[in-house]
Amino acid sequence: MDENAYGIPVPEFVSSTQQAGDVTVSPGSEEPSNASIEMVDQLCVMKEQQKLEYTRDGSVDFRGKPAVISRVGGHRSLAFTLGCMFLIRVAYDGVTYSLVLYLTRKLHINNSKAASVVSNWVASTTVFSLLGAIVADSYFGRYWTTLGSMFIHIIGLLILVITTVLPSLEPYKCTRSFVGCTETTGRRIQVFYLGLYIIAVGFGSFLPCFISFGADQYDEGHPVEVHQKSLYFSLLYVVISSGGLIGNSIIIYIEQNVSYKWGYSISVGFIGISLLVYVAGTPYYRFQKPRGNPVSRVIQVWVAATRKWRMKVSAPNNHLYEAPVEKAISRRLLHSNQFRFLDKAATINISLQEIDESQRNPWKLCTVTQVEEAKFLFQIAPIWLSLVVYSTLDVQILSLFVEQAATMDNRLSKFLVPPASMSIFQILGVCVCTFTYETVVVPIIRRFTGHPRGLTMLQRISVGLLLIVFSMLSAALVEMNRLRIAKDYGLHNSPTARVPLSIFWLFPQYFLVGASEAFTDAGQFEFFYDQAPEGIRGISTSLQFTAYSVGSYLSSFMIVIVTAITRHGADSGWISDKLNKGHLDYFFWLLMLLGSLNLVSYLTFTHRYKYKKVVHVQATDPQ
Template identity: 35%
Template sequence: MAVSTLTGADADADVPEFEAPLLHDAVDGVVDHKGRPVIRSKSGGWRSASFIIGVEVAERFAYYGISSNLITYLTGPLGQSTATAAANVNAWSGTASLLPLLGAFIADSFLGRYRTIIIASLLYILGLGLLTISAVLPSVCQNTVKNVPCSSSQFQVIFFFFALYLVAVAQGGHKPCVQAFGADQFDSQDPKECKAKSSFFNWWYFSMCGGTLITLLILNYIQDNLNWGLGFGIPCVAMAIALVIFLLGSMTYRFSIKGDEKSPFLRIGHVFINAVRNWRTSPSAIALQEEARGTLPHLGSQQFKFLNKALLAPDGSKEYGTVSSMNEVEEAKAVLRLFPIWATCLVYAIVFAQSSTLFTKQGVTMDRSIGSSFDVPAATLQSFISLSIVLFIPIYDRILVPIARAITGKPSGITMLQRIGTGMFLSAISMAIAAIVERKRLETALEYGLIDMPKATVPMSVWWLVPQYLLFGIADVFTMVGLQEFFYDQVPNELKSIGLSLYLSIFGIGSFLSSFLISVIDKATGGYGQDGWFSDNLNRAHLDYFYWLLAGLSAIEIVAYLYFAKSYIYNKGNTV
């Protein structure tokens, strides 16, 4: 610990000569798994990140092994309607995306990222194991007469959703910590490692999508054609192996030194509480108090000046002791500054939710045959999202970024907010394409007299859906990766897990909004015995109307985003 404070002659005097060269290679602010100072050449960097990326690949393999084909399981073995199943999928994925806020709080305030990852992985393995058992229950519970399933479906549903939400809890602890812990392995103060960290977010998403691609190509086929128990059991084994690999890398990891200050959650929470408590206090009282202390508010940021009221004592007096420090107020401002960007990305998250629900239901009705004996699982088409990401990220990182860097002079080529906005624009186009293709599918069903034959295959190739999936993937390279880097980079150092959980919460709220929107539209358009936009008979439904609605909302979102992005002030130093 003392290594980070020793410099120059003092360092050489206090350390034996044979250790001095190692001391100069030490990394400030981090320790190894035993609490000792770490040496740059023997810890962190891509060596450590590779172990961490490995566990993330397995986690995504497991998560998408459930989420990508969940709507098929709900409408199949569990017998739910299309609208109900889509709402349940969105509710579950929304919960899974919001729970990282709790996981980040536990990690940053109590357990640390390393321990949280281990505990979350164990919960993941337990949840996947229970999910596997729930999937084989129907085959265990059979009547002896006519081989008809017995009346234990209610127990099966309860058991299934218990296991499903246990996986969501595990993901809530896993997701915000793994990526932040991986980024922690790079020293921002070292030019070489700082550049590597910038690429880390690209290659992190590349590897993550590689795991997703394997899921969509292999697990979806197993689930649709072989056995759901096997389809859930394989991810369970994968997570167990990944946990072992993660533990093997423990001796190479860098662990941030945790200070003795109170939790960053509590610090920021107190700032807002104190500001509200003093909301009637005039700005002049703040100026007088800060002038007496020799620290004027104008030394901090000029945004969200109302939070400066947290600098005052509870009674608004001119005492020297303040409730919150300037540093704590600036931390709160840094988090609050993210909210407009967070809010204007919600429509993108609603659009994102459709690829694993309604797109999949579309594909089920179309011609999925390859040759004479093989049908492509509808959920497997999501692999084109991952495929386009895997193909495009190297192009972006190795070709587009250097070109943009030469033009703009920025290390990242374009700013994080420019990258996010580009993806939003592409996602709006993808929804317009999806609407046009769905209209073509409905016209084909009408032409061949299949309107009232929902189980018949519409003679239109499922490959018509590929463009919207590919565009989704390219949009993700811009927006998803941009959001990850933005919410990691623009929060104080102690809140990196929180930053990433805020990014994930966009998609949690977006999933809930998608579920709410589908439910409201289904009730509004499907009443009085009419076929609504989300009719179980998709040949009488109007998913194209819904896609056009999302395209319009995306256009409005982009306008609002551009307004807030233009006025955003970057927290370049990552500290306050």
Template identity: 40%
Template sequence: MEMNGEEYTLDGAVDRHGQPAIRARTGTWVSGILILVNQGLATLAFFGVGVNLVLFLTRVLGQDNAAAANNVSKWLGTVYVFSLLGAFLSDSYWGRYKTCAIFQAVFVVGLVLLSISSSIFLLKPSGCGDEQTPCGSHSNFHINFFYFAVYLVALGNGGYQPNIATFGADQFDEEHPKEGNLKVAFFSYFYLALNLGSLFSNTVLGYFEDQGMWALGFWASTASAFLALVLFLIGTPRYRHFGPKGNPLSRFCQVLVAATRKWKAKRPQGEENLFEVDKTESSMNGDRKILHTDGFRFLDKAAIMTPKDHAEQVVFTQMASLFVEQGAAMKTRISNFDIPAAGMSSFDILSVATFIFLYRFSLDPIVAKIKSETKGLTELQRMGIGLVIAILAMVSAGLVEVWRLQDARKDCPSCVNASPLSIFWQIPQYMLIGASEVFMYVGQLEFFNGQAPDGLKSFGSALCMTSISLGNYVSDLLVTIVMKVSTKGDLPGWIPGNLNSGHLDRFFFMLAALSVVDLVIYIICAKWYKYIKFEGRNGSDDNGDDGQTEAAAEHSV
């Protein structure tokens, strides 16, 4: 669309003044690159805390391995639960830009308090907190202050993450042929930026923190988060926006209530006989409609017109914990240099970068050519491949632990967490995790963003993060159950303080077996799922078909 010689976007985006967005002056890679750099810096800050948090809990707060792993799992799970809060506020009331700015500010405040807590309260006497000199006990006030700060970090990062991914995608007009392709590519580069940001924190910051310089690492994270917020605000004049659509829960409940009240009503033949709000007057403010499907047909009863209706119309935890503890129990010294156990996750990041480019520029074009289509693997197929690779990663971790235990018990049976096996034997499991993430996480981002209604895009990204949250809480539950069962009869358990007397290998193999069960369930669900189609803004669906009437549940929701 053109007015006064200026071309406007076709997807309904507006600028910061609420006027239709001019294509040449807003969005695209100018905004996209700012958001990618913002994501990289924010991730650097977050993982500057998260990557070595398990070691901070054991060396500074004096927790045992199982308790520290559980606390990290709970913290990571809480991060992703907060993503639902951020997505709700974004889609319903604040919009994505305002939500990102507010939660990033909360993130910075949390990091400032965490840095103050560690440098002033927890690291006294100076020099404690490394592998050789663990810290002593602390007061309840100091511990509670630390947990308040670290969970404030969780709130800020959790509320920000699902919105920044969707806000970045908003900068590309999906109705425009060229920009539509760039929008798909953005998600891959977004995940690459996320991993490149964590590369610095996993290597440089991870090294300093492993040597007991926790305050330096936390203050560096704070500076990175502050710079990320400044860069985000600098891009304000250039951003494209989509306004909030109101509380979706009330509309969802309206459908359920209406369908329940009309459960005896006879459903008319043909979707065209169901009630349909005029597009320009719908509660979705003119957004695209979801075309009718045969799934959940009982909700169609909500759209049956009764006489009364004419008057009243009616959706990867082990690296941060047990992989780190396993690496810390291996040979980490090369010449005079100690490799931080958490720094091995750098190989995960390198794997992510490698497989993103391999997939986008090699595998996907080859598959598309074989299928004679413009697109290669579907999002659901990619997620399935990611699950298979994740199983292989757990098997690899288990085998490494078997070899580590054999060498440790043969070489020094009485030593604590000591093994002559090099930490570099962990490389395959980290590389496999990275490959799994490319297929699983990027596929999830595209799937949830593409399949969510226009008014619930941030919520779709939050569902992606919530699935990670569920994994963290399940990991916490599994560790608790395993330790309770395996410590019966005065046994040390599978994950004791001294890993040489435990069986961490059995835990990894158990996770591999559970992942196989998960894969079977996933395949069943994926075969059952039907991709939704949206009505195009010109009245046809996105695949060029004629417009169809959507289901009643889709109308109101």
């Protein structure tokens, strides 16, 4: 039997001249013989099998057989993956965007501490994304790790429900004016934090595994699916934002106007439905086998290069080792001339034929592909740092933006707009900008850039970095106006008074944050998956979430430092418990300056970035 272009055995025809449908009829016969009919049936089956097109990335279906492009994966799985993400996001955002208000109004924690708690929790959520990616790539695969993380998420939400039901765990009661309330402590706050951080483990592990799993449904070696994958990342972020729209409006409204017990319980229901949707799509998925521990492979490169620090790397690169095709765990990467020190890890002083792969010590001699994986992490370090600073600005929408909205006039006719629900305008910004970019901007820009996606992935990220700066500018200007009105009406000493300024003045800053995410987040989703070598794709995808994590920690650190520096005696500083007496606008100006410097730094580094090159080889015996 021959092999097709994808390395899959296919049956041969009986002869090159015989075609299905060609039947030999004896002279004078009106019907073909039984033998001829059987041959026709056999040839039809053979021809149909030969038409099967298999993926080039080594993926398999749920039975463990090579994945057929026309049967599994691609857009066939899209409804299940995007549907699952939508439901998960409803549940998560229903907790996230109201968390700062729950901490201040139910648990009676002061504003600066509550903002730090939210930032630390969000940071912890994204830290666990790195752990989930390592577990998926090393042991269980992305499908099973995703499934397990969803169960963990449900457990965390159930604990939050329990804290709102059991009298012994409910927050201390207080007056509606929130004056002189006792901060919740002891077992009540500890159990709440336990549930909160179990959610962090579940959702954090879920994100990188699920996003990579959804991208695995598209074969980047296929001319059609490679473009479909780019569309997948854009649709993914729209779905994430749409799920947030429900969580930020309906769920939060129920929490603040009915009870948190019902809001958290409904979130549990959404997670349960998402589990059913995810499992129902199993027959339509493509699966990638775990490729080993990516962390150990990268460390091996550093150790091997350090051991050979005195060795010289030859200029022609003909003494660099690469594993045989049948032993490759993924497609080979071409050698690059960056970070030449790491090439020492793959440098050999004997011929390739003399190397016994089974006896090779990976801590002394690594493959070129393995070295290029380590180089990739060095190459994207400046980009990652830029996203850390971006996240420091972006996380304000979960804390200071909400606290700012809580002090403004939230009346809309007879309806009171929950402050946390203002993030609806952020989601509106995501949806509007994504739709406009995909349908209007891309066809126009494509004519000038010649790039099939209009902008490259890194260019798309840079647009988002610019828009977040304008968002901080808008927030600072609105806060200046709000403080002026508060002073004019003598409200600057009142901790709970609402300033007679419509909450909808916050629309521009929320919309601009959403617009920036439409460019930055969708761009980094695609960049960290597409540019990463196959062996470290999970850990690469998690890097964008660790950037958000570090950015959240940095935001928390900045709040603490700024509060300590600006507080003088009775003056409570820029971020005051009495926002009408503070100077939150100064903090927004500081963030705007930080974002501007970050954009300049990003553009300086990324113009030298070189996109990866690969050699397509199919591993027949992955280890």
